[in-house]
Amino acid sequence: MSESLPPKSVLALEARTPLTPGLVLAVALHVVVFGGALILPRFFDRAPPLRKPIIAKLVALGKPRDPHLLPRKESAPPVAAAAPVSIPSSKPSSAPAVRKREPTRQELMQRALARAAGKTEPRTEEPDPERAGSSTGSAQGTAATAEEGDAYFTAVHDAILENYVVPSVISERERLYLSASVVAFIGPGGQILKHELQKKSGNAFFDQALELAIQRTKLPPPPPEIAKSLRDTGVVLNFKP
């Protein structure tokens, strides 16, 4: 009994090498490539350098001080308990060689108003309208643009710093090397859901001061795009005195 087979379609597949080994190889290659891309940089990339703050002081307007003279205090000392009376002495008079012009009543009034407003002198310059930044940025900020979430982290930084008080009973020497890390989990309303002291400083009063700072801090609600991450993963707060 012979049965004639229908002619083969030209579209029919030829019997070739089975698909499975090729598929496995392709998947394995993808895994290797993507896995390598994710993991290898962690072995070869150097850790980013610690960002050290650069603390700059605004230079006051005036004449440069002769470097051979003894320094002056930057801020005026507190007023003496009573006005010193002149004591007969062989030492030369303390009166400065050049007397300054006495300020007018109008100038004194302006200075008093400026002091009341928290300024040392009335500002005569308008803020620079060209300064780039954000309306929600920090006064101390230096970056013109922000990545996603940066504005919120700036707000977190400023809010905690406002409540961050280092007790003076910690000696200056100890303050040089103390550091601690806290992981804070932030809820969608800005409330700190919980915090964990991830790395203790070794000084109970410093650790206590950090916990107090976190407890006292009120945060704004995080932006929706990072709210879930802040709630589930948290944010690391590295404290130094």
Next chain:
Amino acid sequence: MIALLALLLAADRPVIDLSGGKVQAYPLAIARPLGVQDAGVAVQSALSADFERSGLFKLLDPASFLARPTEGLTGIDYTRWQAVGAQGLVKTSCDAPGGEVKCDMRLYDVAHGVELLHGTYTAPRAAMRQIAHRFGDDVVKYFTHEPGVFQTRIAYVRETEAGKQIVIADQDGASPQPLTGASINLLPAWSPDGKLIAFTSFRDGLGAHIFSADVVSRQIKPLVLMGDFATGAVYAPDGLRFLFSASIDDNTDVYVSQADGSAGRRLTDARGIDISGTWSPDGKRIAFVSERAGTPQIYTMAADGSDVRRLTFQGNYNQEPAWSPKGDLIAFSGRDEHRIFDLYTVAVDTGKVTRLTQNQGTNEKPAWAPNGRYILFSSTRGGKRQIWETQPDGSNQRAVTSERIGASDPAWGPLPPSK
């Protein structure tokens, strides 16, 4: 694979670095005393003054306290103390059996509701302030891991109508007692064991020379009678030697001698005046004033007189160096461009000069506390020259003495022997 990726992502928490917290005094409540009231009040008064002067603690106003009046040394309702902002709490209960006072003193951590320190202190009734000083030192040691200075004593020169006498007092100026009569006595210096005070005196009628007085017996004996004058003795940290300045044939130099005044040896030999030697805390170097460059400046040298280095280059009249017990700073008085003497410190490593006083009369003769946290000095602010105290950054300046005519030349005594 997915689990590995999740793990890697979870580790990528955002990190915020915080530094530059405000340094503030530790809020401390001192509860109303329990037990015998007059003793308790006196002890707490001295304790409060010690803590206020220390700059470490912010004492809370007792009028704001919410604790029940019946609250004792135990069963403390910490929430009531937290509510007034206290982080630490001190409680005292005194008894006065016979001629002495016995106080139970305790320190509590309000935030964690635990007792941190607990001690019983006893003293004669006439010296019950010592109870406060001892407990105060224990509290400072607990917090800072450094010794407190509330039990230490100071010496200074009291000006009287008859002259100038050396006086010893508690570190807060209390209980001043004269050590010498009132000829002209100047520049007291404590021996490291606190038993002797060397000073410069005109008592022999032959000019200024150096004598020593036993702090307990008040017995005085000559130490250095050499030269036209000898002045400014300063004991070495080991107490075996002392520095002084002497003028021989119109040349003033720094000398070192054995503690009994024997074997005096000249350390400087430059032309002009070399004076006011003071030891580094390890006794290996000496700071002094020299005019060798034309104006008085602070120099350092090795203890044998070699390796002389100039330390100050600002100002044209720097004098009276005092090396800090921590070794990092030398305090001195310098004359500024308005010809006023003020206090400064210079960093030994970098030469950086920092000003401590300004526009407050004349400020001179710095003397360090043995723990390096405070500096005594004399100041004419307020009219009369008195002894004042400051922290090494120039903060927390307070009067120590209130002598009728005046006081000068302070010297801070050593720490009491450890128990």
